Amino acid sequence: MPDRPWIMRTYAGHSTAAASNELYRSNLARGQTGLSVAFDLPTQTGYDADHALSRGEVGKVGVPISHIGDMRALFEGLPLEEMNTSMTINATAMWLLALYIALAEERGDDIAKLRGTVQNDIVKEYLSRGTYVFPPGPSIRLITDVIAFTTEKVPKWNPTNVCSYHLQEAGATPVQELAYALVTAIGVLDAAKARGDIPAERFPEVVGRISFFVNAGIRFVEEMCKLRAFTELWDRICRERYGVDDPKLRRFRYGIQVNSLGLTEQQPENNIIRIVLEMLAVTLSKDARARAVQLPAWNEALGLPRPWDQQWSLRAQQILAFETDLLENEDLFNGSTVVEAKTQKLIDEAWAEVERVLEKGGAVAAVESGYVKQALVESNAARLRRIEAGEQVVVGVNRYEEGVPSPLVADLDEAIMRVDPKVEQDQITALAKWRAERDQGAVDAALKALKETATGDANLMAASIACAKAGVTTGEWAGTLREVFGEYRAPTGVGGAQVSRSEGxxxxxxxxxxxxxxxxxxxxxxxxxxxxxxxxxxxxxxxxxxxxxxxxxxxxxxxxxxxxxxxxxxxxxxxxxxxxxxxxxxxxxxxxxxxxxxxxxxxxxxxxxxxxxxxxxxxxxxxxxxxxxxxxxxxxxxxxxxxxxxxxxxxxxxx
Amino acid sequence: MKQPGAPTDLMSAEGISALASGVLAGRKASVAKALNLVEDRRDGSRRAVGALLRLLREQSDGSSHRVGLTGPPGVGKSTLAAALARTLRERGRSVGVVAVDPSSVRSGGSLLGDRARMGFDPSDEKVFVRSLATGGEAGGLSWAAPAAAQVLAAAYEVVLLETTGVGQTETDVRYVADTVVLVVQPGSGDVLQFLKAGIMEIPDLLVVNKADTGVLAERATSDLRSALASAQSAGLGEAMPILATSATERRGLDELADALDAQRASATDLAAHRRRGEVAWTLQLFRRLHGRHGVETLGGDAALEAAIDEALDADAPPTICAHLSERYLATVGRRESPGAKATKETQP
Missing domain, CATH: 3.40.50.280 (Cobalamin-binding domain)
Structure with a gap:
């Protein structure tokens, strides 16, 4: 029997909730099978559109969501019980999930049926992506609060999506990507276990809900072996560290976005070929196949992609899944001595690094000390040096630079997406109206309860859902927690990084x-x-x-x-x-x-x-x-x- | 001797005088400009710096408290400095910070990364942070740090001087700071090492930072107390206050600020201490230019120190150094290339 196709997504969202809703509907009509919500940076970092730091960022890299009204507009006409919704949201993951749940309850949906993912992984935010807000301790608490809540109330939800994606974007080698993602997952699970409020017999389910978000670069043979190594190492960790007997709960479940780091500004049309090759790494091997795939757009190095650019990437997925014979076959590589040897080498080296980090006190300690960040900064510097020296070939960049100009970029300013600058002011105006029309007494009471809960130990989900229903805004929710938890700045990793040994x-x-x-x-x-x-x-x-x-x-x-x-x-x-x-x-x-x-x-x-x-x-x-x-x-x-x-x-x- | 504010090839007397007024008034643009000047390595800048420092000394009351933060790398000095500065601001005190980071031996460049984590309000006129690179100096400070500390002391009520944390050779901070705080972290064997290395005579205060974990931190503090007690009974070091802080959790900072105030209030020989510091600094400036030969030619350490001490009545160290330089060059009868570093020596 042919394998089922993976979930096909496009990372999307921009301008306003209404505009993004329209985009989602058209993407679904074109055969996309899951939603992947991109939030703008103020929403990701817990600010409202009218905050000083939000200036210029509203609606740019994603959709601004300030309150339940925005959430209603975002999912207008989309049946939540039938959706599989992935939200790229981290420091404020609890808040966006609370808004989603509040909306579902408002619509009379059964929240136990909700399916989807909040990224909710803070470690890679400290290391690479930078949308963290709170210090490590409270951040881990927020993550495990979500885990404890969904385990009980929303059992099909993926409460955390451990990301190695951004580690590769920050320069990680395959071994580093494997090791640092796995220690992150261990850190979260250990913390969830230490809470003591998740019954021991349910813990294997918690382990089974951990999913990953992985990257695949252009060295697609090695990348495929990396995914096979992930599968084996995760199985080992689930078995040995957490005593999970059920093999289904030990499966390495992952979604993927292929590499953006390697996409070039020069001859950008070549990027679609890179994207397709990188997709092979995560689809060819049935035993290590992605459950969900989203692809970047060919013109990401030029600016924000347009809907057509994203559609082109979606078509690449559809052709691979539905035109080719890939899904008719069992795993193509079992028994291959080349693949097995490569995989084993990655396993051994990654495990050694896992043990090194665990000795240093685990993922969070190794982030706070700057150890991991410094390793990534050095790897990235080495990568750039290889490209600059021509040792790592990048077609159109350091080899075969000459060519016929691409008609695709004849008009460069038309070849990217532009967000109307008016969006920001509109959002600010709408926000003022929202604040004026809501029941301020209910808001104040909900925020007071949130603050009291944050000061104590109880799970913050219920208080957050109450805030969502009362009409609290993203900036108010995060601001209240900032008051209690403080704000964090992660180590930069540049201070101790080594000077290049080889100099031109x-x-x-x-x-x-x-x-x-x-x-x-x-x-x-x-x-x-x-x-x-x-x-x-x-x-x-x-x-x-x-x-x-x-x-x-x-x-x-x-x-x-x-x-x-x-x-x-x-x-x-x-x-x-x-x-x-x-x-x-x-x-x-x-x-x-x-x-x-x-x-x-x-x-x-x-x-x-x-x-x-x-x-x-x-x-x-x-x-x-x-x-x-x-x-x-x-x-x-x-x-x-x-x-x-x-x-x-x-x-x-x-x- | 030249008159204060004497013109130099870099700045007019009026320029220097205006700059000094700006610094004393705590104007950021003036403080920044004055620091650019004290970092200037050109020969012509030495007299300008000397003139500026002299004006600042004459026109300020010297009440500023100069606090040195030293200790091994990784103990969280920057975070502590930032947290302490914030506590002091809450108490209404103005604060200048000098953060020193090491320069790369290979390129001479540096990454001054501390500032990013301090997170001060940019519109606050009463806090000023300057990062300096060591520029290859031993001793945990930048060569411009003593002058920079004097500039900041003229503009702000408290100056925090954070050293690189190279560990065992950080003795220079002693002659720049009124109060030296040694920062260590729980569970480290640092203190005993410092005792052995002779560094323990330095601090006025010992701070166990990263005391985030209640019981463990308390144990670390009590371990230190007993280590210190046994060292003292063996004749090493003196009694000093030990404090526990957690810069990230903002604990122990009020106690630290109080302890610093107490130190400052109880210092009986501050003027003499600062004078000794300036003598040492001048001697070091001179030695950097002309090495051991220079010192020997002008009569050796003791004679030079006496001469410097006398000259300090009228001039600031960079000016005195310039005069000594002239004397030396006249004596040996040849000109050395400006700023020659070949004969550079470091403090013991």
């Missing part, structure tokens, strides 16, 4: 130029690197910071989630010669001019500002007109050359 002539030359500028200035050129706005993808900024140090800059690395005020205050106090900002969320046109204006007011007009990120050409031109000295995009992968330009910029101003 460019680096030596840039270093010499920098020394000359230092003589002239009287002190070493100092650069500030940071990320304005709510976008937490810090991998690019970290690599720039590291490289700048390696050519001799004193680098003030400011990390993520900075307001323009903070950036300018730091630049002034630190006396920097250069500011470098990284923006990947598409909010550059709102945030960067604000920084420039404030620099002007602080008397820092002479300090050059450079910007890096996913920035369309037309936007780059506008930024330069407003005074940005340089704009860098993914096609500027040659960091040595880039550093040379930065030193030149400082030299020019030094006179």
């Amino acid at each position: 002539d460019t680096v030596k030359q840039v270093r010499a130029e920098l020394e000359a500028v230092a003589e002239k200035l009287g002190r070493r050129p100092k650069m500030l690197v940071g990320k304005p706005g709510l976008d937490g993808h810090s991998n690019g900024a970290e690599q720039i910071a590291l490289k700048a140090r390696d050519v001799g800059f004193d680098v003030v690395y400011e990390g993520i989630r900075l307001t323009p005020e903070q950036i300018v205050a730091s630049a002034l106090e630190e006396g920097v010669h250069l500011i470098g900002l990284s923006v990947l969320s598409g909010s550059h046109l709102e945030l960067v001019p604000d920084v420039l204006k404030r620099m002007d007011e602080a008397g820092l007009k002479d300090v050059p500002l450079v910007v890096g990120g996913i920035i369309p050409d037309a936007d780059a031109a506008r930024l330069r007109e407003q005074g940005v000295a340089r704009v860098y995009t993914p096609k500027h992968f040659a960091l040595d050359t880039l550093m040379g330009e930065l030193v030149e910029l400082v030299a020019e101003r030094a006179g």
